Amino acid sequence: IGALELQEKQWPELLGQLLKNMTTKDVGNSNLTKTSTLEALGYLCEDLEEEAVDQTETNQILTAIVDGMREDGAITVRVAAARALLSSLVFTRHNFDNETERTMIMQVLCTATKSPDEQLRIIAFESLARVAALYYEKLPQYIEALFTLTLTAIQQDKDEQVSMMAVEFWSSLCEEELEILEETNSVDQSRTLSHRQCARYVCAAASHIVPVLLQSTLVKQDEYADEDTWNLSAAGAICLGLVAQAAGDAIVPDVLAFVESNILHAEWRRREASIMAFGQLLDGPKPELLTDPVQTAMPVLVRTLKDNHTLVKDTAAWTLGRICELHAQRIPQGYLQPLVESLGGALQDSARVASQSCFALHNLAQAFERAPRSRETNALSPFFRPLLTQLLAATERRDWQDHNLRGQAYEAVNMLIQNHARDMRPVVLEVMQVVLQRLHSTFSTVVVSQDDKEERYQLQSLLCSVMQVITRAVDKDIEPFCDHIVALLLQVLNNEHAIASEEAFMALGAIASTVEQAFDKYMGDFFPFLIKGLRNYADWQVCSASVGTAGDVCRALESRILPYCDEIVRCLLEDLQNPTLNRQVKPAVLSCFGDIALAVSGNFVKYLPSTLQMLEQAAAMKISPDDEDLVEYITVLREGILEAYIGVVQGLVIRASQLHRLHDGGGSPFIKPHLGNIFQFLEVVVNENGDDPSLIKNSVGLIGDLATLLVQHAEEVSVYFRQNFVVEVIQEA
Amino acid sequence: MSALEARAAQHRTSARLELHQERRRKEALKRQKDARSDRSNRFRALEPEPQIEVDQQ
Numbered sequence: 001i002g003a004l005e006l007q008e009k010q011w012p013e014l015l016g017q018l019l020k021n022m023t024t025k026d027v028g029n030s031n032l033t034k035t036s037t038l039e040a041l042g043y044l045c046e047d048l049e050e051e052a053v054d055q056t057e058t059n060q061i062l063t064a065i066v067d068g069m070r071e072d073g074a075i076t077v078r079v080a081a082a083r084a085l086l087s088s089l090v091f092t093r094h095n096f097d098n099e100t101e102r103t104m105i106m107q108v109l110c111t112a113t114k115s116p117d118e119q120l121r122i123i124a125f126e127s128l129a130r131v132a133a134l135y136y137e138k139l140p141q142y143i144e145a146l147f148t149l150t151l152t153a154i155q156q157d158k159d160e161q162v163s164m165m166a167v168e169f170w171s172s173l174c175e176e177e178l179e180i181l182e183e184t185n186s187v188d189q190s191r192t193l194s195h196r197q198c199a200r201y202v203c204a205a206a207s208h209i210v211p212v213l214l215q216s217t218l219v220k221q222d223e224y225a226d227e228d229t230w231n232l233s234a235a236g237a238i239c240l241g242l243v244a245q246a247a248g249d250a251i252v253p254d255v256l257a258f259v260e261s262n263i264l265h266a267e268w269r270r271r272e273a274s275i276m277a278f279g280q281l282l283d284g285p286k287p288e289l290l291t292d293p294v295q296t297a298m299p300v301l302v303r304t305l306k307d308n309h310t311l312v313k314d315t316a317a318w319t320l321g322r323i324c325e326l327h328a329q330r331i332p333q334g335y336l337q338p339l340v341e342s343l344g345g346a347l348q349d350s351a352r353v354a355s356q357s358c359f360a361l362h363n364l365a366q367a368f369e370r371a372p373r374s375r376e377t378n379a380l381s382p383f384f385r386p387l388l389t390q391l392l393a394a395t396e397r398r399d400w401q402d403h404n405l406r407g408q409a410y411e412a413v414n415m416l417i418q419n420h421a422r423d424m425r426p427v428v429l430e431v432m433q434v435v436l437q438r439l440h441s442t443f444s445t446v447v448v449s450q451d452d453k454e455e456r457y458q459l460q461s462l463l464c465s466v467m468q469v470i471t472r473a474v475d476k477d478i479e480p481f482c483d484h485i486v487a488l489l490l491q492v493l494n495n496e497h498a499i500a501s502e503e504a505f506m507a508l509g510a511i512a513s514t515v516e517q518a519f520d521k522y523m524g525d526f527f528p529f530l531i532k533g534l535r536n537y538a539d540w541q542v543c544s545a546s547v548g549t550a551g552d553v554c555r556a557l558e559s560r561i562l563p564y565c566d567e568i569v570r571c572l573l574e575d576l577q578n579p580t581l582n583r584q585v586k587p588a589v590l591s592c593f594g595d596i597a598l599a600v601s602g603n604f605v606k607y608l609p610s611t612l613q614m615l616e617q618a619a620a621m622k623i624s625p626d627d628e629d630l631v632e633y634i635t636v637l638r639e640g641i642l643e644a645y646i647g648v649v650q651g652l653v654i655r656a657s658q659l660h661r662l663h664d665g666g667g668s669p670f671i672k673p674h675l676g677n678i679f680q681f682l683e684v685v686v687n688e689n690g691d692d693p694s695l696i697k698n699s700v701g702l703i704g705d706l707a708t709l710l711v712q713h714a715e716e717v718s719v720y721f722r723q724n725f726v727v728e729v730i731q732e733a
Numbered sequence: 734m735s736a737l738e739a740r741a742a743q744h745r746t747s748a749r750l751e752l753h754q755e756r757r758r759k760e761a762l763k764r765q766k767d768a769r770s771d772r773s774n775r776f777r778a779l780e781p782e783p784q785i786e787v788d789q790q
Contacts, residue, residue, distance in 0.1 A: 411753045465757060472764075499754075506761050513768065541758070548765050555768055588762070591769065598772065643769055650776050701773060 002040070003047035015057055022064040035080045038068050042084035050091055058091045062105075069108045075117050082112055082123040089130050096135045106131070106142050113149050118159040125153065125165035129172040136176045136196075143201055151208065155216045160232045167217060167235045170209060174202050174242035181246075206247040210254045213240045218273035221311060227352060227403060237276050244284030252289055255281045259293075263300055268309040275304065275312065279319035282326050294323055294330045298339070305342045305353075313353045317346055321360035328367030333379065340364070340383045347394045347409075351402035354394055358408035361387065365415035378421040385427050388416060392434060395462075410462040414469045425474060432470045432481065439463040439488045457497040464492060464503035471510040478514055486511060486522045493529040498539040505533060505545035509552035516556045523557070527564055534571035540582035543575065547588045554595040561599050569596065569607050576614055583633060587640030590618060594647025602655030604648065608670050611648065615641055616674070619681040623688060635692060638685055642698040645678060649705040656709070668713050671706070678706070679720045686729045700733045 005011035021037040024030070041061055053061070065088060068081030085105070095101040109131070112124035128146060132139065139146070146169065153166035180198040202209070217236025225231055244251055255277050262274035278297060282290065301323075304316035320339065323331065331339070343364070346357035364380075371378055380387075391409045400406040417428050442460050447453050467485060471478045478485070485507075492504040508526065512519040530553070533546025550568055554561050561568075575581055575589045593611050597604040604611075619641050623634050652670060671678075682699050689695040703726060710717045720726070 407753075414753075465754075468757070502754075503757075506757065509761065509765075513764075544758075545761070548761055551765055551769070555772060588765075591765070595769065598776070639766075643766075646773050647769075650773060654776075698770075701777070704777065705773075 002044050003052075006044070006048060007052045015060065019060050019064050022067060031074045031077055034068060035074075035076045038065065038077065038080035038084045041065065042080065042087045045084060045087035045091065048091075053091055055094055058088075058094065061088055062092060062095060062101075066104065066108055069112060071111060075115075075120070078112070078115070079117065079119050079123065082120055082127065085109070086123055086127045086130060089127060089134055093135070096138050102135075102138060103141070110142075110145060110149060113153065118162055121153070121157070121159070121162045122165050125150070125162060125169060129165065129169040132169060132173045133176050136173075136180070136199075139201070140199065143199075147205055147208070151212050154212055160220075163217070164230075164232050164235045167213070167232070167239045170202070171235070171239045171242050174239070174246040177202055177246045178242070202243055202246040203248075203250055206243060206250045207254065209243060210240070210251050211258075213243070214255070214258045214273065214277055218276055219269045221269055221272060223311065227314070233273070233276075237280055240277060241280035241283065244281050247284070249285045249289055252281065252285050252293075256293055259297070263297075263304075268307075268312050271304070271307065272309070272312045272315050275301065275315045275319050279315065279322045282319075282322045287327060287330070290327060291330050294327050295332060295335075298323070298331065298335050302335075302338050302342045305346045305349075305357075310350055310352060313346065313349060314356050317343070317353055317356035317360050321356065321363045324360055324363035324367055328364070336379055337383075340380075340387065344383075344387055344390045347390045351397070351399045351405045354397075355403035355405045355408045358391065358394065358405070358412040361391070362408070362412040362415045365412065365419050368419040371419065371421070375421050377423045378419075380416070380419075381421050381423050384416065384420065384424045388413060388427065388431055391416075392431070406459070407462060410466060414466055417466070417469050417473050420473060425477065428470060428474055429477065432467075432474075432478075435463055435466045435470070436481070436484060436488065439467070439492075443491060457495065457500045460492050460495070460497070460500040461503045464489065464500060464507045468503065468507035468510045471507065471514055475514055478511065479518070482511055482515055482518075482522075486526070490525055490529060493533075496532075498542050501533065501536075501539070501542045502545045505542065505549045509545075509549035512549070512552045512556040517558070517560060519553060519556050520560050523553075523560075523564065526553075527567075530564075531567055531571060534568070534575060537575075537578055537581045540585055543581065544585045544588055547572070547575070547585060547592050551588075551592045551595040554592070554599040558599045559601075559603075561596070562603055565596060565600055565603070565607075569593075569611075573610060573614065576618075586618075587633075587636045590615065590637070590640035591643040591647075594644040597644070597647040597651035598654075601651040602658060604651050605655070605670065608648070611644070612674050615644055616677050616681075619677065619684075635689060635695070638681075638689060639695060639698065641681065642685070642695065642702055646698060646702050646705055649702065649709055653705065653709050668710050671709060672713070672717070675706075675717060675720050678702075679723065679726075682729075683723070683725050686725050690729075690732070696729060696733055700730055703730070 065084045150166040150169045157163045213236045221233045259274045259278045262270040343357045347354045394409040395406045489504045536542045
């Protein structure tokens, strides 16, 4: 309540009353009062916006908190104060600018890291991690002390949670440095000045941190933890991966030495830790530095897929997956057969290892993404059929629910199909028959419980995703099977389940794009589902997918979409006006107007007044540079607006030429009154999105389309086209 | 979300299927965008050259 009220300046006496509790001496149970007060302050700080508290109030809160953390205080009070301090750090920029105040806060936190109470130590390290992220530029004075405190805690603290938080300090520092380096990089490219400097603490300390992570965290695996458990070895592994990104080449020798001396160790923890370390090293150092290590490690990793410990096999499969993801071109040709065969064999291992093997096969198949689609064969072709057979079998294992095995296996199937070479087309079509059969069976399985129902929909969603991928991958070869596929997809839509419907819509969009005008025969049956999808405000992903499919269908059917247009346009207008519909859908809705306008050309005239009005409303949205999400959203929205205008203007050009009136500017009466707004919008885009090639491309495209439409009115409209920004953006483009 | 929960979300085994669905969503949008752009460009290439009259101004 306080957080809400303070935001509105409605409870001015609240902070004063709370702070009074911290100084009153004669309260009956003063420690309890102080603890509760500090907890209340902590919760307030968690929920308050930074600007809701003025500096005097921040100072008062901070004084009370720091006072609460005094070493001679009761431990409950100190813990509550430490929690409140952690929550208040976001407000204390002004205090961190002042060296005396900053040092006071840092001293209090450093002292708390050595408290006998583990809760206090955990919170203190979490606070230091947050300081590293919030006030990176203030760290030079303290980094040496923080280095010693964190490394000691990682190695020696009796409580694993404390060590994990000390690891977290370094993970946060790595992330901060990576962010600054990325900023510097993008600033270099745009030749402006960077505001922040990276002190490269991680690189400087890497030779100390890496051995500690390797020896004190990675080898502390919990044999019985499930794969999502977050513990010291998982935290250490993630931190090592971040250090590899932030420090790069500097850590290669240390990690490789550890890998070499442990990968064949008799103790499974050592084997697992060394493979994990190798996997974490793969992203960060220069790729050429890893060529030899990858080639040396490959045969060992492949053999390790048959290790006698599940965790070791799991991590070996994951590391092979990372190699396929990041260094596929470094895998020698001769290693492919043992790799693929061993990963295929691992699909019969425990669900955990099998699922990880799917991840590796998925990444291996993805490595063929850039190969030309028309290529007659590729290096995976010899293994294509057995792999698909093994993966499809894995989806039907009794334990398919464990470790998301079924989902992982279908995703690997998708990637293999997406990147198949021409010689494997018959196999893909065979898989399609299997998938259709499986999709068909889902409608006849016995459903008893809600869980059964949910399982059925999940499976339908996966099978629809395979259908979509196959349709895109085999192109016109899908035509003979379309009647069957569409009938099943419509049955899926009939269930009205969000995840399955989304995938079914995307699959139908793929079919429409492939068969084009022949999709017309499905429209009668599909149309009611399309309308329902466009009106699904509750499941915005379904609405979004149906908007995309509506666009696909318009492009496919062209003028044959006309009988359905009134209702589609009505739904799209309602989508735009609906305040409850997730805004992510709206840019796609605008683009869809462009698809319709281009498809029906002259017949779009009746929708022009409402469409143009909405485009103008959308174009009027302004960017607030403080809100990054909004900036990104408006960029996407502007892309949608431009696509809509392009469709509308091109549609009018077609109309004019059909009426043989291009020569006298047949479409101009509709667009001329809006030229002022359109050019105003274009100017904003050029000024604010000048570095976005896609927006600029569409802007100059639209200017050209407008010129084509209005060529006979040059005298009247030239004032718009002669504006400086128009000339400049064309030159720039 | 606490710092550790946020970090745990980066763990290699978390929520891979959801990521795939997200990727499919993005790929579908990109394909639609490309198809739209191809179509507009095709239109521009096919469109008859309009007769341009000399602007008196």
